Amino acid sequence: MNAITLPTPAELTITPRDRRFGRETAAPRLWHGGCVEATAIYNALSTTFPRGEAFFVESVRAFREGAPPRLAEEIRGFTTQEAIHSREHDAFNKRAADAGYDLSKLEAQVEKRLAVTRGKPPIVSLAATMALEHFTAILAHQLLADPRHLEGAEKETADLWRWHAAEEIEHKGVAYDTWLHATRHWTRWKRWKVKAKVMLYITRNFVVDRTAGALELMRQDGVTGASAWAPLLWYLWVRPGMFRKIAGAWGKFFLPGFHPWNEDDRGLLRSYEASVAPAPEAKRKVRRAV
Numbered sequence: 001m002n003a004i005t006l007p008t009p010a011e012l013t014i015t016p017r018d019r020r021f022g023r024e025t026a027a028p029r030l031w032h033g034g035c036v037e038a039t040a041i042y043n044a045l046s047t048t049f050p051r052g053e054a055f056f057v058e059s060v061r062a063f064r065e066g067a068p069p070r071l072a073e074e075i076r077g078f079t080t081q082e083a084i085h086s087r088e089h090d091a092f093n094k095r096a097a098d099a100g101y102d103l104s105k106l107e108a109q110v111e112k113r114l115a116v117t118r119g120k121p122p123i124v125s126l127a128a129t130m131a132l133e134h135f136t137a138i139l140a141h142q143l144l145a146d147p148r149h150l151e152g153a154e155k156e157t158a159d160l161w162r163w164h165a166a167e168e169i170e171h172k173g174v175a176y177d178t179w180l181h182a183t184r185h186w187t188r189w190k191r192w193k194v195k196a197k198v199m200l201y202i203t204r205n206f207v208v209d210r211t212a213g214a215l216e217l218m219r220q221d222g223v224t225g226a227s228a229w230a231p232l233l234w235y236l237w238v239r240p241g242m243f244r245k246i247a248g249a250w251g252k253f254f255l256p257g258f259h260p261w262n263e264d265d266r267g268l269l270r271s272y273e274a275s276v277a278p279a280p281e282a283k284r285k286v287r288r289a290v
């Protein structure tokens, strides 16, 4: 018997929060609590976002024709959110470059991966987007669920990552719903086969490329060899162990009836909203000022 597919919650609205980070204050080069490997892996991730998220937007948009009105609305929210993420991570990456990092090798690797996918039919780009969006959503879930991931990080930079994570959770069903719409005439077996194959390919590249990218940035901090890979692997797989902690959620992608919203983590979104909402006293002051 197949599991029941739970769709995107009917009352969910995708709300772009047009925020800017790090324009006023300069974060230190090792913004993640002075930790070389933590700074390196987040910087390596950020390097992928401006180009990667532009690719997600174009891949989903290619299939918006004929989408039911609710999905079309979700796609609009998704594309706006991703465009703002690209802008903010572009600014973040410029600050990393200003701090002395050379990101060109990492950016070239992202370009290379995207060029391979763009050379295939558009449905492959949508499948890659759908798989990467699941990846992003489970990373985002973990980032917001466990404060240890950003412990010690410079405040405004940590705010950037939390803001991005919250919106990734909010729009996590969009690429998947677009994929279900685009492949509605496929058999379940064909759909599963393609999505499983793409997820395995994406995962291998994601883990290898981000690890290599982080090692390259650590090299630029003068840390090489076992002094680099041992703490990096410890950080990623043991403590705080982001990659290990997402493994269970990653595996659910392959189950029959999978949908990103089978895991209803809107509680994390609500906690995030509560954490950034101005205190009641501040709100009153604003009202009085107006």
Ligand SMILES: [Fe+2]
Pocket (backbone or CB within 6 Å): 053, 081, 082, 085, 164, 168
């Ligand atoms: Fe994003």
Ligand SMILES: [Fe+2]
Pocket (backbone or CB within 6 Å): 082, 133, 136, 168, 171
């Ligand atoms: Fe996203």
